[in-house]
Amino acid sequence: MTKDRVTVVDIAKVAGVSKSTVSLVLRGSPLVNEATRAKVNAVMRDLGYVYNRGAANLRQSGSNSKIIGVVVNDLTNSFFAELAVGVDIVVQSAGFVQFLSNTSESVDRQREVIASMREHGISGLILSPARGTEGADLKPLVSADIPVVVAVRNVPGAKVSSICSDNREGLFAAVRHLASLGHRRIAFLGGFGDTAVFQERVDGYRDAVSACLVDQDDDLVFDAPPSRAGGADAIGRAISLVNKPTAAVCFNDAVAFGACDGLRANGIEPGKDFAVVGFDDVIEAKTAVPALTTISVDPQGMGRRAAQLLLKQISAGKAEAESIVSSVRLVVRESCGAALERAEA
Amino acid sequence: MTKDRVTVVDIAKVAGVSKSTVSLVLRGSPLVNEATRAKVNAVMRDLGYVYNRGAANLRQSGSNSKIIGVVVNDLTNSFFAELAVGVDIVVQSAGFVQFLSNTSESVDRQREVIASMREHGISGLILSPARGTEGADLKPLVSADIPVVVAVRNVPGAKVSSICSDNREGLFAAVRHLASLGHRRIAFLGGFGDTAVFQERVDGYRDAVSACLVDQDDDLVFDAPPSRAGGADAIGRAISLVNKPTAAVCFNDAVAFGACDGLRANGIEPGKDFAVVGFDDVIEAKTAVPALTTISVDPQGMGRRAAQLLLKQISAGKAEAESIVSSVRLVVRESCGAALERAEA
């Protein structure tokens, strides 16, 4: 039952040609006669041949392994799962396969994973970096001429391509919308203060606050873990202020959901008594009750674009660092109370 | 800048030993003298050597590539994302890396992906099969002695290991609980009728219905896509019956959430006017409003166990097919109205 592996020379022997010819057929070269090609293909089918990409790769100076490494910081978060799916779609249709790993926000794990991927000869890497990732972590990759695309979060001091959503603009739009609904005290909830993404979003918040003549008050910024629990915690602190906010923009949708939970726990109905806006537009946002007003970033689209950029760089051979900012848009649903305001107006 | 790849012979030359010795060091053999080991390691660090697993694998008759293939049918669904994370955790700590791909329920895609993985020489496969997967699809793998563990769903007619949750018992427990709360007309919502999982769950439902002296009525079974939208649709059909149910057990949590949406849209408050029970216990279940009573299956744990089983088979060399059924438990929260009933009693 345990038969030896079928190789090109086995095929060659049976088909009555040389191994070189079989190799040519394998790679779809136009040099080979149609009749022989057909015969070789038939024999391959018969013997149940499977291509050994490792061996091929060994000879071909390692550059085109047809493997793309994808490393995300939290696969459990559906945002990143969608991102990975987006990458997979284009990577797969280009005949590559993806090596996906999860780091759970651990830089050590990330280092291990990336090292392991290098050993396997990935021809490119898409990285949604763990918190605390530094430019030095990517250094070996770029000096080995392996194209890298960093997604979602930026890595300070790394000269690689990146694709991020327009965080500043997103928060600006959210605050402007709330201001147009008449809110004057708007809180910012959630996120870790030491990340670039947080900074960009808070900047957008601050810019909008001053541009829209809304109350400017640093006590209205509450950082918290970017999770549902963090959101519940943050909103609790926000509504215990003497001068309470009437609306909140959140670091992401998970925080926003948590904020809704927290409001309800305090007898406040989100979308009616208090306006909440999220960020990300995860799948649940549109079906939640109340449906979440949020900033849509299309993670799957981001994944697709990241993959396209990476593939471009791989085929170009030259890795010209390129930065894409992925535009975002405000999706108005129920949680901001817009419908209500309109009804009252 | 573009320097050639550093190989064992480069290391050997610089360290003043033979390539064989370097190879021994690489594999942590006890045969090599401590002093030489240290020196070789130092040189490897200096030259920035990266191990070429492809080459190694080529020589080692292909069996231990340290790659595990993981194929899931829907990474977007957080249940499967959790499963993948569970697999990753144990696979990674065993020094393997995972090749993860998503099939989006397409058997064709699944076939391609698995073929591609074989070309890369995976040493084992964990598969959460797409709908319609047949035993024949796994045939080439098993005849090539590549261990396979099928997770979540069974593949009819495949003699490979599997790990599934105890669907029958889960639904039995859900119905029994509802019956104990006084419900006599209990609907079953969602799922595709042609899947084994659906059959098992419906069987559990039917068993419990007859065991608990609840109304037995095939009109109370509504199949629908196992999604939020499907749940909303199914509940709509259920409550339009003349003899309406007062409770529903759902194919999964997504369906249950959809059912809650649908109830609310009809002015019925889930957990108060109508009892809803889900299946899976996804992360959102505990924080949703109302918190979802559901059957907890711990997908991450399933992933871990699947990976452990696979690794065991890989190291054993012999793939004795083994079936694990992962036990489940009822988690009572708010959506079944248990708290309410108790308050009334």
Place this chain on the structure above:
DNA sequence: TTGTAAAATTGGAACGTTCCAAATAAGACT
């Protein structure tokens, strides 16, 4: 026929590692 260009095929060598059998070095004991 013969010459010639184009088309198709081919036998090594090479890629970077591990395996094997054999060689060498280092102690330990007569």
Place this chain on the structure above:
DNA sequence: AGTCTTATTTGGAACGTTCCAATTTTACAA
């Protein structure tokens, strides 16, 4: 000093593919 173990090291020869230069076959015109 010689012999026997034991510890350490070492050159090829693989593994399955692709590349290269060269060869054979075919097609076509003169």
